[in-house]
Amino acid sequence: MxxxxxxxxxxxxxxxxxxxxxxxxxxxxxxxxxxxxxxxxxxxxxxxxxxxxxxxxxxxxxxxxxxxxxxxxxxxxxxxxxxxxxxxxxxxxxxxxxxxxxxxxxxxxxxxxxxxxxxxxxxxxxxxxxxxxxxxxxxxxxxxxxxxxxxxxxxxxxxxxxxxxxxxxxxxxxxxxxxxxxxxxCRDTPGFIGNRIGIFWLQCAVVEAMDRGISIEVADAVIGRPFGIPKTGVFALLDMVGLDLMPHVLGSMAKHLSPEDDFHKVYREPELIKKMIAQGYTGRKGKGGFYRLRPDSPDKVKEAINLVTGEYSEASRPRVGVVKKAGTKNPRKVLQDTSDAGCYAWAVMSRTLAYAASLVPEVTEDIAAIDEAMKSGYNWKYGPFELMDQIGTAWLVHNLEVDGQKVPPVLKQAEEHGFYRVRYGTRELLSMQGSYRKLLQRPGVLKLEDVKARGGPVDSNPSASLWDLGDGVMGLEFHSKMNSLNLWSLSMMQRAIPQIIASDYKALVVYNDGSNFSVGANIGLLMVAAKLRAFPFIDYMVRKGQDTYQALKFAPFPVVSAPSGMALGGACELLLHSDAVQAHAETYTGLVEVGVGIIPGWGGCKEILCRWATSTDGPQGPMPPVAQAFEQIGLAKVAKSAEEAREMKILRKTDGITMNRERVLADAKEKALELAEGYVAPEPLDIVLPGPSGRVALDLAVSGFHQSGKATAHDVVVSAALAEVLSGGETDMTRTVSEATLLELERKAFHKLCRHPDTIRRVNHMLKTGKPLRN
Missing domain, CATH: 3.40.50.720 (NAD(P)-binding Rossmann-like Domain)
Structure with missing residues (x-):
């Protein structure tokens, strides 16, 4: 065909x-x-x-x-x-x-x-x-x-x-x-899979909160993080979807589902929601929804509606004790808590999970398909059956029976061993016949969780691990908080090189299953070191990053980075030092260090400058590449897709883009094997840069922005340091500048900026608020 x-x-x-x-x-x-x-x-x-x-x-x-x-x-x-x-x-x-x-x-x-x-x-x-x-x-x-x-x-x-x-x-x-x-x-049933379960979950959460007098802030907190559900929870998600859409969807489900379906037990059209829709409170696309910004308030104060009175008041960040205790890895602790929040969580999640199990085999016989539908359609970290395994199927069956709820047959089958298991290094799942079968992946899909099921890591520390991906390819995984990079991460990168050489591996792929490849270097370490005036430590960390990335760049085997989600700052620098990148289409990357008052210090300035200097599709000469790199780094530009990253020279024309997240690792491994055939490490680059004359031109441009109010006082300081690096220091157009010289210029500028009190203020503000300080 x-x-x-x-x-x-x-x-x-x-x-x-x-x-x-x-x-x-x-x-x-x-x-x-x-x-x-x-x-x-x-x-x-x-x-x-x-x-x-x-x-x-x-x-x-x-x-x-x-x-x-x-x-x-x-x-x-x-x-x-x-x-x-x-x-x-x-x-x-x-x-x-x-x-x-x-x-x-x-x-x-x-x-x-x-x-x-x-x-x-x-x-x-x-x-x-x-x-x-x-x-x-x-x-x-x-x-x-x-x-x-x-x-x-x-x-x-x-x-x-x-x-x-x-x-x-x-x-x-x-x-x-x-x-x-x-x-x-899916089978041809009402709502198919995603909405069949998702709408039940949302409706159950709304009516239970109304009946129990639970505030929407508490509801979103308790139904979110502990169960691997996005922080939008329920009510913020409904605001995103649009409250005016829900009556149509609910009405259609009520019309087409059989009278025996448990959906009818939670189906109702609350008067409060009817009133909100009539008044234009349809969610984010309207005047607001369950949450809104206070009308006529210049401070953008966020308000939340009271489900009982219908009145708005300033939204709070509730400190729900059980949520803090459970974290993100113990949903059972929330479900067995006897507080109002815990009882609410049990009422919603127990019924939702039981409902999902009751739909087998009506909507599909494949429990993995249901899990995939909720993970891909509602951004749940775990599907319903994966979540039931985490909670404990035997515990869940017992407590459903105590609560007087029906226990679906497929859940009863899984009571002893769960829905998923690992046997002889292979992940298996429960079939409708009560036996387990191999969990097959589609051709061209390689998952790190399957690699992990085969055995332990080749090497590991608290922030990174090395895995055998098969066919002579080693994989490097980050697993610190938000995959931020620290000395542990750098150490594992360095340790990978001799291990790959000694064990006759052919290539290295840098990849992880996280929603973000890496948010960059851990600036918390920078903040602590700066406050303690431990500047030798800062210098050590900068040198360590530069040495590590240079070692990867010139290693006798290809290094392929496979990012998805955010790859910022130090993570972007890693992409720039890789032999190739196989990026998920939804990769968001850039050198963002100026936002915290510093410049890229692990070779990012050097690499992006060299990319523009060796480019053949733009203006030639010493100054145009400097101007391009200065604008890109100085404005902290972030590519909002892999396509944009290619335009910004972070990705080369030869780098690959994979549309499907699940295919990124397999595609990266294939690229690594292709590069390994006859691989020759690159030679260091020498480029011609303008020197002081170029730096003066850049400084004048920034001064103009400062006078017009487009750049702050500290922006001028940071830009001057960046201009010093990118123009090549005390050089001129009759000489070439080496990579080693550019790295030395980076270190000096980085060290100088770290001592500046306004940089310390920027870092501190970013850590507290997650937003840049314009000082």
């Missing part, structure tokens, strides 16, 4: 435009159609939707140039263009009659064998295809994207008995590899 080469999206609303943007992010042409608009431009609706993509935050497009791949049109004048498309995605109003009318229209114009799918979140496939031609039914699927399509990984795929397996595989593969989705194949 042919591959998908061009896509059409019908419906240019927020969701349809977002899907079109993600298709464009994959480098695929997409036709975006909506109904004809009034006036001369009959494609104005779709055209306006495309224009809004550049203004939307968070950005649906990974790079503004991707917009060129989207062609706006309308369903009358441009319907003939559907014959060029391999996949047509319908993303219009949730109304069966209107959808079917569109399907009949599409059937007249689509090419034979093209896929047609609906982005419905609640309607069943069997209802949508009722009365449609047999040929159409064979080619029709449900492809339920979660909003926003760029950032939410889950895609629920529903076919039927008449659906060819090859068609399902074609769409699944495209969504997985090209769109970066975690594809979950």
């Amino acid at each position: 042919s591959k998908i080469g061009k896509v059409a999206v019908i419906g240019a609303g927020v969701m349809g435009a977002g899907i079109a943007a993600q298709v464009a992010n994959a480098g695929v042409e997409v036709l975006l159609l909506d109904r004809p608009g009034e006036g001369e431009d009959r494609s104005s609706i779709a055209r306006d939707a495309v224009a809004r993509l550049l203004k939307t935050d968070p950005a649906p497009l990974m790079h503004k140039r991707k917009m060129k791949l989207i062609t706006p049109g309308n369903t009358e004048d441009d319907v003939d263009k559907l014959a060029e498309c391999d996949w047509i995605i319908e993303a219009i109003i949730e109304n069966i009659e209107i959808k079917q009318k569109l399907y009949h229209h599409l059937e007249k114009h689509r090419k034979s064998g093209s896929v047609v799918s609906s982005n419905t979140s609640t309607l069943r496939r069997s209802d949508l295809i009722e009365g449609m031609p047999e040929k159409f039914c064979r080619d029709f699927l449900i492809t339920h994207f979660f909003n926003p399509p760029r950032y939410m990984r889950l895609l629920e795929l529903v076919g039927g008995k008449e659906t060819p397996e090859a068609l399902l595989e074609k769409v699944s593969s495209f969504c997985d590899r090209s769109l970066g989705k975690g594809v979950v194949v």
Whole structure:
């Protein structure tokens, strides 16, 4: 069966435009159609939707140039263009009659064998295809994207008995590899998997909080962190989704689910929420929701609603004792707590987990698919069955029985050994037959948790570990808090080099399963050292970082970094020193040190300067590369995608970008093996820099910004130090500057700035607030 080469999206609303943007992010042409608009431009609706993509935050497009791949049109004048498309995605109003009318229209114009799918979140496939031609039914699927399509990984795929397996595989593969989705194949049931469980969980949390008089701040705290659920919890999540959407979704679920379904026990439409919607309090897109910013307040005071009175008051950060005691690794401690918060957590999570288990095998026989749906669709760190294993299935069964709740059969089966286990180095999961089977990964997917199941690390310390990835490739994993880099991290990087050489490994891949590759160097250490005036320690740490990264750069084997999420500061410097980068498309990276009053000190200034100096796609000569690097570092620019990182020279043209997070490690390992064939380490670079004349030009530019109020007093100090490094110190255009000289300039500038009281204030402010200080 042919591959998908061009896509059409019908419906240019927020969701349809977002899907079109993600298709464009994959480098695929997409036709975006909506109904004809009034006036001369009959494609104005779709055209306006495309224009809004550049203004939307968070950005649906990974790079503004991707917009060129989207062609706006309308369903009358441009319907003939559907014959060029391999996949047509319908993303219009949730109304069966209107959808079917569109399907009949599409059937007249689509090419034979093209896929047609609906982005419905609640309607069943069997209802949508009722009365449609047999040929159409064979080619029709449900492809339920979660909003926003760029950032939410889950895609629920529903076919039927008449659906060819090859068609399902074609769409699944495209969504997985090209769109970066975690594809979950679902049965044709109301709400599919993600919303079936997610809506139950949200509704249960709302009504239990109302009935028990629990504040929304406490509810979000107790239902969030201890269970691996994002800090938005429940009520902040509903504000993001939109309160006005919930009655429609809840009503559809109530209509289509059987009367025996436990959803009906939590279903109700609270008067408070009806009143909020009527008054425009629909969440973040309205005047506020459960949370809001105090009206007419210049201080942006956050307020929370009282679920009993409906009145707003300043939101608090509740100190829920059991949450603090449980942390992020002991959800059972929360569930067995007898405080009001603990009882609330039990009421919500026990019913949600039992409900998820009761849906097997109705929605799917694969418990791993349910876990994937909740992790990818609702950003849970653990799926329901993984969470039940953490809590303890035997404990959960016992307490459900004591509480008078039904224990689903599949949970009873898992009572003794749990849903997942590791046996002979292989991860296994419970099947419907009560036996365990190997947990298979899709071809091209390598997970670090599977590597860990095979045995212990090659080497380890409190912040980093080395793992055998197989085929002669060693993996380096960071596992400090937020994967920040410290002396332990640097030590493990250095220890990796002789171990790889001595054990005949071929390459090193730097990767971890965290939501962020690394937030950079631990500035808390800098703060402590500066307060104690332990400047020799600061100098030691800077030298240690420089020496480590230089050692990796010139090692006799290739080093491939595989980032995802944030790779900031020192982590960005690691990418710059790697032989290659295989980045997840959602990599956010940059040299951000000026925000805390310092400059990159582990070779970042040197590397980004050399990247611009050796570039062939920009102005040549000593000064243009200096100006480019100065602007990029001085403004603390952060790439908001791997595509943008490539434009900023953090990624080379030869570096790879992987759309699917789960494929990053396997792709990085493959790249490392390719580089290992005949590998020769790079030679140190010497570049020509302008010296004092260039530094004066940069200083004058910053002075102008300071006079106009665009730069603060300390910005001038930091910029002067940066200009000294990037211009090459006391050199001129008749000489070359070595990497070693640039590193020495970095160290001197870094050491000088660390002694400055305004830098110490910036670091302290960042640690306290998480925001830069403009001093």
